[in-house]
Amino acid sequence: MHFINVTSEEFEKFKTTPGFVAALDQSGGSTPKALHLYGIEKDAWSNEEEMFDLVHQMRSRIITSPSFNGNRILAAILFENTMDREIEGQPTADYLWNEKGIVPILKVDKGLEAEAQGVQLMKPMPQLKELLERAKAKNIFGTKMRSVIKLADPAGIKAVVDQQFEVAETIIAAGLVPIIEPEVDIHSPEKPQAEALLKECIASHLGHLPDHKYVMLKLTLPDEDNFYRAFVEHPQVLKVVALSGGYTRDEANKLLSRNNGVVASFSRALTEGLTAQQTEEEFDTMLDRSIQSIYDASIT
Template sequence: MAQDKATFQAQAVRMTTGRGFIAALDQSGGSTPKALRLYGVEESDYSGEEEMFGEIHKMRARIITAPDFTSDKVLGAILFERTMRGEIEGKPTAQLLWEDRGVVPFLKIDKGLEDEADDVQLMKPMPGLEKLLAEAVEFGIFGTKERSVIKSANAKGIADNVAQQFEVARVVTGAGLVPIIEPEVDIHSETKAEAEVLLLDAILSHLDGLAEGEDVMLKLTIPDVPNLYDPIADHPRVLRVVALSGGYSTDEACARLAQNGKMIASFSRALTEGLSKQQSDAEFNAALGDNIDKIYRASV
């Protein structure tokens, strides 16, 4: 289902003006065992990587096909590569998301983090990125997401971090996709507020360098100072600013997000909090529905 122009435009309008949040369903190799444990699947329940990814795909399929996982409250969903290549109910995942649920599909493209230097963790190299982006277009993906981390208010580290993010973003826009730039500020940083001011300035300077058509989204840690990132949300090259939960509980993440009028949620762990493989479908759907409603209300 290659992306056509009319669909892309419809999805862009939805991401810019829609009410709701983006579901982050993109746990990869390193974070999958933890996500499965929280879901009630122990490492002894599967053997090897293939079975592990099979279990996480079943979990994601259960979430995506749940009654409340629709465009009424969910704007988009970020997928892992294997999820994009997989199928749900006989359809490629991205196709089912958009055609059956009205949810805009994104793809996680980063390959993890480098070791810490200058108080940040840059993204590891992404060999074969252009090929992956071309594949994403064929699958009907709208945009991408790439994550790096900021540990402290180090001006050089933050400048390098943001520069790398925008370098990758330009490759993504060149392929006809919309990148979600995610320089996460660690919620445990002792200089979190100072780091966020440096991050704001660095992002704005790079946004001013984007040409018409190089539109991006930002995924940022909920700032200590409410509405700090409004100038980013108001920038003409930005479709939307979304928030990561960053280790906050669902309740705290939602409370913090509600203070930021121009950010919407893109939560992962907070979305799946309290879900279990052992739950009946009725129990699972009720718990997920409660999480979706809570995150939606904080986003609007």
């Protein structure tokens, strides 16, 4: 088995540097919405390839912006299509690390199953091992995969966490650090109860993790402040990051700042307010302000 090199610069960055994770990984289903928010409507493309060309232009504009750098951003989560493309003549992951000092991470899940037992499990990933080999060859450091919890169903939540950690084993064996993301829907009528069950299940799995294995956790901002402190302090949890989950940037930042040691991994809340129509100066000013506010909330 190949394990992550715990002396690597990327690993050290996560351990020692303040900052947050930029989630730039909207994929097939969520791309039209991301482009709409950016000011590009559906009549701007006629097929999927053209749509992904437009989203890559958007992401390239963000990544190459002077304000998007490793001083405040630890890592960026990429969609597979972005990993396979280039920015300014370099593969995206290499550009992020070489030019910006930002650790590249890859979203590996293939979307969600239909809801059952109050949760949505991940769809099967038959090509996962091949994808991990490609990711490793492209200097990707870690991965991300998302499930969704809607109700406080003990069997459903256990199934989500079991699946996440089972896939994480494969990822760790490939020499990458998995981000385990069992999102609790912020609109769940049973959010606090679901969070309590989730915490218990994750703690049980972490207790069985051998010493030389590391994971990251990406969790919904909890109802109770510092609810996940034990995970923040766990020696095998490299980082606990929070998703914005539909909160506005201001709401997400307020909640995040009350959870010490947890850092942002925001997607829509990061790009809120950016549009294709802005001048470079307007775009960079808006992005800089957004990054600074998320960074400030992440270093509490």
